Amino acid sequence: MAISPRPAAVVETVEEIMRTYRSLPARPTIEEVEAATAILTSSNCEEEAKIDELSRKSKPNGVPDELFFVLQEVKRNTVQLLALEQRRDALRVLDLDRRFRVLDELIQRASKLVSDEYGDDREDNPKPIVGLSVPLPMIDRSLVTKEKEVKAGSDLPKELGRDSSLKSEIPSGKDTEKLSLIMVASLIETLAKKGAGVLDLQGKLMDQIEWLPTSLGKLQDVTELNLSENRIMAIPPTIGSLRFLTKLDIHSNQLTNLPDSIGELSSLVELDLHGNKLISLPISFGNLTNLANLDLSCNQLSMLPDTFGKLTNLRRLILETNELEELPYTIGSWICLVELRLDFNHLKALPEAIGKLENLEILTLHYNRIKSLPTTMASLNKLKELDASFNELESVPESLCFAINLVKLDVGRNFADLRSLPRSIGNLENLEELDISSNQIRVLPDSFRFLSKLRVLLADETPLEVPPREIVKLGAQAVVQYMADLVAARQASPRPAQKKSLWSWICSMIFCRPKNKISITKS
Incomplete structure (x- = not known):
């Protein structure tokens, strides 16, 4: 079947879609999405554990019941507030990812429309546009054509191979810059897939980080782990999965157990x-x-x-x-x-x-x-x-x-x-x-x-x-x-x-x- 020439309006529309997509913030990587999910899981567990610990506190002698109740409520709300703050970056990453999945669906639909109209005789119906409130599966980026094919008169661009959405936040190595919780979790995901043997986070975590995500257990090839000189209050139980670990340094933190x-x-x-x-x-x-x-x-x-x-x-x-x-x-x-x-x-x-x-x-x-x-x-x-x-x-x-x-x-x-x-x-x-x-x-x-x-x-x-x-x-x-x-x-x-x-x-x-x-x- 001969390929019909595309009207200027269609070409302009395709190019506008491309320009709009290029203007978007960087897309989270798979590792960052997995890291964000791990943070939410860990944060929920930490929040529940702290609130449970609060509920077991006994009222000191001589303290009125109502005053003790106020104290407990202040502590409970503080725990929840801090947990919300710790989840903020993770929720942002997951929200970005969810919206990019919607855009994936829209681009696929546009690509299908252009192909069917100008030279592609496939009978497949375009997929429906999925609402922003519905989580979408990660699509194969090979389904979207490359930009050079557009210049040759083909379909839509592949602009999904972007830099990490957190890349600009990663420290350049200066002592004054610290890693956020989402960056630590993302680093863990990346190193886990690379099979890295050493992870050194000595003094590199932001002061607000009191615990590490459960995804730490994925570092099963790590032999040396340095978490010293931070403010960590708890180590996740998944650390027991690091079966090849020979050296562990957690000095100068806030661990109580x-x-x-x-x-x-x-x-x-x-x-x-x-x-x-x-x-x-x-x-x-x-x-x-x-x-x-x-x-x-x-x-x-x-x-x-x-x-x-x-x-x-x-x-x-x-x-x-x-x-x-x-x-x-x-x-x-x-x-x-x-x-x-x-x-x-x-x-x-x-x-x-x-x-x-x-x-x-x-x-x-x-x-x-x-x-x-x-x-x-x-x-x-x-x-x-x-x-x-x-x-x-x-x-x-x-x-x-x-x-x-x-x-x-x-x-x-x-x-x-x-x-x-x-x-x-x-x-x-x-x-x-x-x-x-x-x-x-x-x-x-x-x-x-x-x-x-x-x-x-x-x-x-x-x-x-x-x-x-x-x-x-x-x-x-x-x-x-x-x-x-x-x-x-x-x-x-x-x-x-x-x-x-x-x-x-x-x-x-x-x-x-x-x-x-x-x-x-x-x-």
Whole structure:
């Protein structure tokens, strides 16, 4: 069938349709539509959860019923208002998409009319125009002809391959620009389809974003996820779907709890949760059996679940600045643990099971309420650093002196409680730094003379009499030498030896000391 020439009015009409379509805002991509849908789902769930939590609140004593009702209503409306604000961008995207689908139908109808009238003998009737209130399916864009075919005398243009409707909103990388919730959700959809392995959103989310969409679970190929330094208050349960995730960083957010599904991250090796508001951990946390590095510092944890003992591959555990009063008895299973930091808690004692941590090298207990150290610490053969300062220690157990690889020992600032050091402290021949500041120690034990590697001795505000303060001021090795001379003098004479003047001893130390180090051999 010969193609009839098109009247000028028809051509002009086609071109006007083209011009009008070109003037439209950018069309949302498939990923953005999916992201918007995920946001609406997540937002509804978050809103319901918060309102449900509000409904369970009890009225404080002394508050009138009506006043409490007003408070609850204010909070409920605030939750709904914030949820509406969070859904705003998503609703805009879905509305744009719905209207573009209507335009798709109209363009298809015009295309059919032109084809039927000027050279196309198909009998198909044009599809009816669908109302704006009716959601339309996504059409195949290949149904609309290309613009170059119009110039050749063919049908209507294909102008649907537009840039993302959110493209202009995506940050250019400047630190001052942040991602909105719809942009984050869209990014998740895009990365999920690309099979991306790393997602870094450190400090990149707008302050209004308090949760992440459930579509986060689509990132099943991600191995590293960084959500740190934002204001996230909740992690979606779908995070458990990230079965290949090995590194998760959520530090410096507003989390108060974790979903049970966190325990499904069986490949996780590194987890950083410091600087949140966690008050408890789910029992499922113990299922993270491949975890090697865990930072839970600066939270509000008062206890750890017993299942923590199942984390047998832990090498580094940071629990500083929490509200822990005790450790689970199951800690003896942490046989791979190298570093354990428990500073700034409310611990009153350590479990005896700590002696089973045979690979432990660093143990810090600064600022707790510990009165004594367990005797089982004698088994910590690899321990190199122990900080028990700012506690309530009444003594240091003799058994600790079997930890012969200890290099740094800090028992300072136990104030009136600590009055002596263990008699066998000389066994710690590798000790290089010792802090006994602000205690009530008056006499160092004789075995102190064997600390030949000691280079730092801090004894400020400690009323030492043996050795005298003047000797302490000369440095660690001067103290070691003084104790060696004192013991030697005592052993050399069967009767009390004439007391050597302190000034004479100091002069002999300064002017008559041999150049080579004095070698002290235990008898």
